[in-house]
Every structure is written in C-alpha cells, then in structure tokens.
Amino acid sequence: AQSVTQLDSQVPVFEEAPVELRCNYSSSVSVYLFWYVQYPNQGLQLLLKYLSGSTLVESINGFEAEFNKSQTSFHLRKPSVHISDTAEYFCAVTTSGGYQKVTFGTGTKLQVIP
Amino acid sequence: GAGVSQSPSNKVTEKGKDVELRCDPISGHTALYWYRQSLGQGLEFLIYFQGNSAPDKSGLPSDRFSAERTGGSVSTLTIQRTQQEDSAVYLCASTSAGTGRYEQYFGPGTRLTVT
Numbered sequence: 475a476q477s478v479t480q481l482d483s484q485v486p487v488f489e490e491a492p493v494e495l496r497c498n499y500s501s502s503v504s505v506y507l508f509w510y511v512q513y514p515n516q517g518l519q520l521l522l523k524y525l526s527g528s529t530l531v532e533s534i535n536g537f538e539a540e541f542n543k544s545q546t547s548f549h550l551r552k553p554s555v556h557i558s559d560t561a562e563y564f565c566a567v568t569t570s571g572g573y574q575k576v577t578f579g580t581g582t583k584l585q586v587i588p
Numbered sequence: 589g590a591g592v593s594q595s596p597s598n599k600v601t602e603k604g605k606d607v608e609l610r611c612d613p614i615s616g617h618t619a620l621y622w623y624r625q626s627l628g629q630g631l632e633f634l635i636y637f638q639g640n641s642a643p644d645k646s647g648l649p650s651d652r653f654s655a656e657r658t659g660g661s662v663s664t665l666t667i668q669r670t671q672q673e674d675s676a677v678y679l680c681a682s683t684s685a686g687t688g689r690y691e692q693y694f695g696p697g698t699r700l701t702v703t
Contacts, residue, residue: 480630506690517592518631518679518694525690564631568690575644576621576692580630 476501478567480579487555488587495550495582497539497565507548508566508576509539518564524548535559560586590614592695594680600701601670609665609698613682619689620663622647622655625697626676634678637663670702 477500487493499505509521522533529541539550548565565579593612601607613620622634633647637657648654652670657663667674677699681692 508690510692510694517696518681518692520691523691575633575636577633578623578631 476505476567476569476575476577478565478577478579480565480582482582483580484583484585486585486587489557490554492553493551493555493559493584495563495565495584497548497550497579499546499548499565499567501546501567501569503569505567505569507539507541508568509533509537509548509550510564510566510578511561512564512581513561521550521563555584555586557586557588559584592680592682592693594678594695594698596698597696598699598701600703603672603702604669606666606668607670607700609667609678609700611663611665611680611682611695613661613663613680614684614693615661616684617682617693618660618685619683620657621681621683621692622663622665623679623681624676625679631679634665667700670700672702675700675702 479498481496507524510518511521512518522531524531524541532538537552539548541548562581562583564581566576568576595610620637624632635642635655636644639660640657652668655665677697679697680695683689683692
C-alpha cells in the first residue's frame with residue numbers, strides 16, 4: 475500500500491518570499507510522484523511530475539520539486555512567490571506498472587500575502 | 589469538448605433521496621476515476637474504470653454508492669438514500685493510455701449538498 479503525507483495544511487507566505495511545501499510518501503515499490511494545484515474556484519490540474527530520469531523537475535511557472543528516494547520526499551519549492559500562486563497544492567503518488575491507483579495527500583493551502 | 593465535464597455543477601437534495609452525478613471524460617481516454625473531496629479531507633478515491641469495467645471499487649464508502657461506465661466514455665455515479673455525510677465535491681478524472689496514463693485530467697466537480 476502507498477500513502478502520502480503533507481505535513482502542513484496551511485502555509486502563509488509574503489509575496490516575493492521563498493516557499494517550500496512538504497510531501498513525504500510511503501511505498502514498498504518504485505513510485506511516480508506528482509504535484510497538482512487547485513486555484514480558487516477551479517479544478518485540479520497537474521503542476522509537475524516525476525516519472526524517471528532527473529530527480530529535479532520543474533513547472534512552467536517557476537515551481538520545482540526534487541525526488542529524494544532516501545528521505546522518501548518530494549517537496550515543492552519556489553524561490554519567489556506571487557499573489558497568483560495562492561491555491562491549494564496536492565501531492566500524489568502512484569506505482570509503476572499495472573493499475574496505477576493514485577493516492578493524494580490532504581493538500582496544503584498556500585496563501586500569499588501582499 | 590476539450591476537457592472533462594461534469595454535471596450538474598451543483599446539486600442540493602434532501603436526505604433520503606437518490607442522486608446521479610455524470611462525468612464526460614476526454615474523448616479517447618481509457619481510464620476514469622471518481623474522487624470525493626471533503627473540507628479538510630483531501631481527495632478520497634472512490635472507484636476506477638478501465639474501459640467499462642471497474643477493477644477497483646475499494647473506495648466506495650457503502651453499498652449506497654454505485655457507478656457505471658458505458659461505451660468506454662460517460663460514467664454515472666449514483667448515491668442512493670443520501671445522507672448528510674455524503675455532502676462533498678465529487679470529482680471525476682480521466683487519463684489516456686501509454687505514458688499519458690500517469691497524468692489525470694480533472695473535471696470541475698459536482699458540489700453535492702444533502703439537507
């Protein structure tokens with residue numbers, strides 16, 4: 475069985491400050507990892523994903539996440555946040571091969587303060 | 589349309605009534621998922637379809653919940669004898685085959701309120 479833990483339910487941060495949203499996972503097999511974002515009054519959309527290759531993955535809007543197998547983590551970071559980054563962020567995990575059931579974390583609400 | 593659509597967008601029903609929620613996945617997407625999103629609970633997996641079959645129904649919370657998919661396309665989630673604890677946003681997602689199966693495309697959701 476796989477699981478995802480997002481330790482912070484809410485993260486307030488001032489505009490232009492850096493932010494890190496934490497995600498830890500548990501799985502007995504190889505995993506694929508994702509961050510999804512849900513902007514206010516919008517549906518979930520994929521932000522970035524790690525399937526294989528480079529452990530550092532980036533999104534088009536400046537977020538990045540690093541797959542750390544030894545620490546079973548996939549933390550999301552941005553060096554300078556913007557008001558428009560205010561949203562809820564969900565970490566998700568699935569396993570390779572066969573049926574890819576995706577397990578989501580409980581989400582972290584990022585509130586960017588002007 | 590280009591994305592996943594769900595209907596209705598909002599549904600208010602009285603306790604004890606049955607409701608049907610509809611999901612239209614992206615054309616050609618073979619896999620379809622239903623989730624429930626409650627306040628502070630994240631996304632709760634309900635059921636997964638591959639084509640018209642449902643190999644994983646493990647997330648359905650009770651036998652009041654059922655779902656079907658026809659023609660490898662539209663899916664309907666039915667909740668019988670609704671209870672107040674069923675109030676939530678119900679989300680549908682679909683994925684394509686091959687390497688695209690790892691990326692889920694979500695619909696806007698149906699907000700269900702049981703009074």
